[in-house]
Amino acid sequence: MAGTAGRIGWKIVAAAFAVPTGIAVRKAIETGWRKTKHDDPPKNPAAPGTGWSEALVWAVVSGIAVASARLVAARGAAATWKSFTGKLPPDVEDASSP
Secondary structure, rough: OOHHHHHHHHHHHHHHHHHHHHHHHHHHHHHHHHHHHHOOOOOOOOOOOOOOOHHHHHHEEEHHHHHHHHHHHHHHHHHHHHHOOOOOOOOOOOEEEO
């Protein structure tokens, strides 16, 4: 697929991976927080009522989880795209090419 149609198709495939992965990761980190802290995660870590340690731990945990989820979703989408089209998605470079 080339041009605009290819880019639109790629965005659809990428979103099809990103949305459910993001939802699953969000639920997983919230569940993990509840099990370890025996309390709900902070709704707004920047709110004055949230302690610094709680806000920082939540930021670190959610940041790592979200970044990892984005990587998993992007790689899964790219692999699926390549299996369907035989080519890498638009704007995705192959690490093995010079």
